[in-house]
Amino acid sequence: MARSDLVTRRLTADDFDQSWGLGLEAFGDLPAGTPAPTPEGSVAPGRHAWGTFDDGRLVARIVGREYHSWFGGAEVSTCGVAGVTVVAERRGDGLLSDLVRAVLEEARDRDEVVSTLYPTAPGIYRRLGYELVGALDTVEVPLAELARVRAPVGMTTRRATVADVGAVRRVYDTWAAAQNGPLTRRGPSFPESDEEYLAEHTGTTLAIDDAGEVMGFASWRRGPGYDPAEAALEVSDLVALDPEAHRALWRVLASFSPVVGRLRLTTSGDDIARLVLPTSSWRAVRSRPYMLRLLDVPGAFTTRTFDGDAEASFAVAGDPLGLLDGGYRLRVSDGRTACERVHAPGAPVFTPQGLALAYAGTQSSATLRMAGHLTGPTSYDGVLDRLLGGRRVHIRDYF
Helix, strand or coil: CCHHHEEEEECCHHHHHHHHHHHHHHHCCCCCCCCCCCCCHHHCCCEEEEEEEECCEEEEEEEEEEEEEEECCEEEEEEEEEEEEECHHHCCCCHHHHHHHHHHHHHHHCCCCEEEECCCCHHHHHCCCCEEEEEEEEEEEEHHHHCCCCCCCCEEEEECCHHHHHHHHHHHHHHHHCCECCECCCCCCCCCCHHHHHHCCCEEEEEEECCCCEEEEEEEECCCCCCCCCCEEEEEEEEECCHHHHHHHHHHHHCCCCCCCEEEEEECCCCHHHHHCCCCCCEEEEEEEEEEEECCHHHHHHHCCCCCCEEEEEEECCCCCCCCCEEEEEEEECCEEEEEEECCCCCCEECHHHHHHHHHCCCCHHHHHHCCCEECCCCCHHHHHHHHCCCCECCCCCC
16 A cells, blocks of 8 residues: 555554554563553653554554663663564565654654664664664573672671662662663653562662662562572662672572572673672573664763863764754863754764764774774764763663
8 A cells, every 4th residue: 555545643542452452463462460551551651652554553653762861971861762563464664764753753852862772673773773782681690609709898788678769779870870871760661659669679689888888789589489490580680889799799699599590680781790700600691682873963962971171073974864964063171062063074974873883982983984884084083982982881771
């Protein structure tokens, strides 16, 4: 059927049955015990769903979610793209371009300056200006080997209560602000109350120093079974600001070894929690790639903080959605950042994917040139590398 017969619009609660059915078709049934969604939840705050209809039938769907991510020590407004699916018979018809454009243009209107997603097919999103910048991994570690972790010095542990959630959030914020990519875990897509936060896990264990300050936490679910050959301890967070806090948390988790054989940890990148382990038995069993693209170049750069004074000009070309193409000047002076559109003839030129990689700090200008994602003069390469490098990409939340 001709493309002119398709209608792309915001989804409402009245579209729930079609949207839910399409989601089941694409992603399968919910895990046992997971509450079923409701029509009201489909239009919850912070969730913006769009769909494409063919003669009244929903044939494609996408959801934009409101987040903030840490980049360069600042909270950067982020559109998290999720729930993308196309009915089986229409895959390959090019329906996603209009849907992605709709949800990202709306996100720009909300002043969201970058977008991230977990792709099932990275090539599709690469053609829309996204690029791989990291991955959310699940790793397994034999619990018996964790018992060999040296006893911590000056650190004790105890179970968190509701009164401790503020300290847990402080530890996470301190860690996350030092990385590129982690979500801030605030806003409509996260639990509003401290009670809800704690209820998401069997337990949250704190590591506390001699001064009584919380220096780390581990959030875990016990899971079913008590046969060490089969049972696994699921750890969704192990975050610490001190090596002794890491050791204290690992040893508490190791205490489950008589009834649980393996620990499964959600992590990413080169997790510093691994550095205190006496074992190399750290095996990735699942990896979810993570992609980034910019939506608003001046907004994305002026949000961040940079050290020192610097100036660089660059351009972007080849954005398939037409959001980024053009020239830009970036100025950093006295702790203030300015980025504006300018006419920039002769400036180095990024592809949208190359700009995403540079912004995340995952590739240098030299390696981007090797991949064809940065061309033109090299005069600003060192400045851009200094401004955008120095932080690793880490993520902890799947959406």
